[in-house]
Amino acid sequence: IKKIGVLTSGGDSPGMNAAIRSVVRACAYYNVECVGIYRGYQGMIEGDFENMGPRSVNNIVNKGGTILKSARSKDFMTPEGRAKAHENLVEYGVNALVVIGGDGSFTGAEVFNKEYKFPVIGIPGTIDNDIFGTSHTLGFDTALNTVVEAIDKIRDTASSHNRLFLVEVMGRDAGHIALNAGIGAGAEEILIPEEDLGLERLLESLRKSKLSGKSSSIVVIAEGDKIGKNVFELKDYIEENQPEYDIRVSVLGHMQRGGSPSCFDRVLASRLGVKAVESILEGKSNYMVGMLNDKVCLTPLDQAIKGHSQIDQELLRVSDIMTT
Numbered sequence: 001i002k003k004i005g006v007l008t009s010g011g012d013s014p015g016m017n018a019a020i021r022s023v024v025r026a027c028a029y030y031n032v033e034c035v036g037i038y039r040g041y042q043g044m045i046e047g048d049f050e051n052m053g054p055r056s057v058n059n060i061v062n063k064g065g066t067i068l069k070s071a072r073s074k075d076f077m078t079p080e081g082r083a084k085a086h087e088n089l090v091e092y093g094v095n096a097l098v099v100i101g102g103d104g105s106f107t108g109a110e111v112f113n114k115e116y117k118f119p120v121i122g123i124p125g126t127i128d129n130d131i132f133g134t135s136h137t138l139g140f141d142t143a144l145n146t147v148v149e150a151i152d153k154i155r156d157t158a159s160s161h162n163r164l165f166l167v168e169v170m171g172r173d174a175g176h177i178a179l180n181a182g183i184g185a186g187a188e189e190i191l192i193p194e195e196d197l198g199l200e201r202l203l204e205s206l207r208k209s210k211l212s213g214k215s216s217s218i219v220v221i222a223e224g225d226k227i228g229k230n231v232f233e234l235k236d237y238i239e240e241n242q243p244e245y246d247i248r249v250s251v252l253g254h255m256q257r258g259g260s261p262s263c264f265d266r267v268l269a270s271r272l273g274v275k276a277v278e279s280i281l282e283g284k285s286n287y288m289v290g291m292l293n294d295k296v297c298l299t300p301l302d303q304a305i306k307g308h309s310q311i312d313q314e315l316l317r318v319s320d321i322m323t324t
């Protein structure tokens, strides 16, 4: 292996830059050339490459987003698109790829590996933490801190006006952000895609918390909550059933993807980037690097994609107890 390509793909997440930096510097450390590929797979198809040395990643460890830009590429879903991408890699002398992204990006990497026997290693970069084989994906910890900080601010205004706030956080298929940030920010209820809390229980819990003397309430709702109502429908439903509530909705949206990565995400990115390069140099391919029990480890890409990380039952129990 003489030249390793690195790209970021799918939704961006804080820590991607720290991971790019780590891959580039690990390559330099092991005397391997490194090539940055812009705009994910689309840039691979269009030959948007740039040689990267250790000094080309100065001052990015603390930056959100990705200097390589990210993209979703329809062309890469076609054999013709992938053939063009392969042609460009061969022409540029790239022998292996590090793909930083979510499960969609890993699926693309796996397909590409099968077609061309091209060595690929994935680094999990998504705020949703929905990937099997790692306790944390890059950006999850930063997103949690962002959400908790936002809810703390909402709580200040909620308690000044005795209001009920419904706060929608990201997580179409996974409730990790909602559950963790909800516990961290002291939410009254947390609605996630994995568990059906039931509308009756929600109303009951709100009634109880009012009776117990709470002056304000925060309910955290993942985008894909199991109740099947979006946050505005939920507001209407509660108002119909408990008109005494003064309800406000706050959708946190894309701010959750931005910001300077937390120290945890920076350290994680540095560890995973080094492990990705070392794995390639050891001849490994088709794995995702992750972290379990504070140890970096490898999981076959197909398992990382299909496995889906489960919601921690102990966390659910703690959340229940905290809302007493």
Ligand code: ATP
Pocket: 009, 010, 011, 012, 041, 071, 072, 073, 074, 075, 076, 077, 078, 101, 102, 103, 104, 105, 106, 107, 108, 109, 111, 126, 128
């Ligand atoms: P996020 O978690 O933010 O959604 P992701 O990596 O899952 O990130 P996707 O948009 O699902 O994001 O996938 C990124 C890109 O991976 C797609 O735009 C496409 O180019 C490529 N890709 C996904 N699935 C396939 C596939 N089956 N075959 C080839 N390429 C794929």
